[in-house]
Amino acid sequence: MANSLMPIVDLSPFFLGDEDGERKAREVIHEACSRYGFFQIVNHGVPLDLMSRALKLSKSFFECPVEEKMNCSPLPGAPFPAGYNRKPNPSYEFAEYLVMLHPGSTFNVFPANHPQLREVMGDLFNQFTKMGAILESILSESLGLPPSTLQEFNNERNSDVLTALYYLPATENEKMGISSHRDVGCITFVLQDEVGGLEVQKDGKWIPVTPNKGALVVNIGIVLQVLTNDNYKSPNHRVMRPNGRSRNSFSFFYNVSGGKWLEPLPYFTKQIDQKPNYKGFIYSDYLQKRNENKLKRAAGLEEDLGLSHFSLTKSIENH
Numbered sequence: 001m002a003n004s005l006m007p008i009v010d011l012s013p014f015f016l017g018d019e020d021g022e023r024k025a026r027e028v029i030h031e032a033c034s035r036y037g038f039f040q041i042v043n044h045g046v047p048l049d050l051m052s053r054a055l056k057l058s059k060s061f062f063e064c065p066v067e068e069k070m071n072c073s074p075l076p077g078a079p080f081p082a083g084y085n086r087k088p089n090p091s092y093e094f095a096e097y098l099v100m101l102h103p104g105s106t107f108n109v110f111p112a113n114h115p116q117l118r119e120v121m122g123d124l125f126n127q128f129t130k131m132g133a134i135l136e137s138i139l140s141e142s143l144g145l146p147p148s149t150l151q152e153f154n155n156e157r158n159s160d161v162l163t164a165l166y167y168l169p170a171t172e173n174e175k176m177g178i179s180s181h182r183d184v185g186c187i188t189f190v191l192q193d194e195v196g197g198l199e200v201q202k203d204g205k206w207i208p209v210t211p212n213k214g215a216l217v218v219n220i221g222i223v224l225q226v227l228t229n230d231n232y233k234s235p236n237h238r239v240m241r242p243n244g245r246s247r248n249s250f251s252f253f254y255n256v257s258g259g260k261w262l263e264p265l266p267y268f269t270k271q272i273d274q275k276p277n278y279k280g281f282i283y284s285d286y287l288q289k290r291n292e293n294k295l296k297r298a299a300g301l302e303e304d305l306g307l308s309h310f311s312l313t314k315s316i317e318n319h
């Protein structure tokens with residue numbers, strides 16, 4: 001547990017059946033999710049050589065000429081823009097990314113000149129999917145719920161997304177990679193290279209999420225914040241572009257299906273009698289609101305990305 005601000009949790013007890021170690025790890029995770037919604041994990045079972053191969057290959061793809069990357073633009077009619085995308089440059093934020101849906105999806109687009117990237121991202125996708133189920137069981141127990149609670153709720157694997165990201169070095173006037181946001185979905189895993197730039201907001205301050213070789217960052221998404229009635233926080237975070245060098249990373253969004261009805265779980269609102277902080281809503285309605293607000297935000301008209309629309313309290317810190 002290297003650092004009390006951003007704990008690094010060793011998951012090996014869960015693979016070894018070490019109950020005492022599991023209990024201690026759950027306590028650290030509980031504290032981290034209650035305060036920050038961010039922590040890092042090591043000995044998580046995702047092969048380290050796969051992680052470093054994925055980072056190397058995606059870097060080499062993003063360093064290709066832009067015309068080659070444009071060959072991987074999303075297919076017309078795709079329900080979600082899988083493939084290569086870039087935020088406009090110049091803009092208040094800038095990053096390039098390659099989005100992958102489930103490995104079986106016919107909408108995935110990969111570069112012909114990097115044939116291994118499809119395979120490596122497919123492997124990473126499957127590894128992160130396994131991690132998602134493990135983390136859901138750990139998080140359920142850390143909340144005092146039966147271990148299968150979150151998995152039973154989040155039982156369709158059709159909306160998960162893996163994104164390879166690339167950030168060019170900061171310029172004099174443009175330093176933002178991805179501006180402040182909370183993640184969609186249940187849990188996000190971030191695999192970052194050694195450069196740094198990811199920051200999480202706590203009490204109005206931006207705290208760097210220092211890269212640790214072999215570690216994955218775990219970040220609570222807004223779905224878990226709602227289900228846990230704010231007992232676990234979905235943190236605001238952002239990526240600052242590094243000085244003098246580029247950065248690359250992967251984000252995996254362990255999501256829920258768009259049709260899911262979201263509201264605080266009855267455990268919180270009935271069994272332990274907390275006042276619900278959210279009215280119930282269909283997840284896709286939130287996603288639509290979020291997209292509308294993103295457009296307004298790019299024009300400087302809106303800060304919130306949608307959750308406050310469904311909030312029954314008016315706390316700005318959380319929503």
Ligand SMILES: O=C(O)CCC(=O)C(=O)O
Pocket residue numbers: 163165178183190192198237238239249250251
């Ligand atoms: O690149 C990163 O480290 C994280 C990116 C991120 O926050 C996201 O994709 O939602």
Ligand SMILES: [Fe+2]
Pocket residue numbers: 181182183188237
């Ligand atoms: Fe994020």
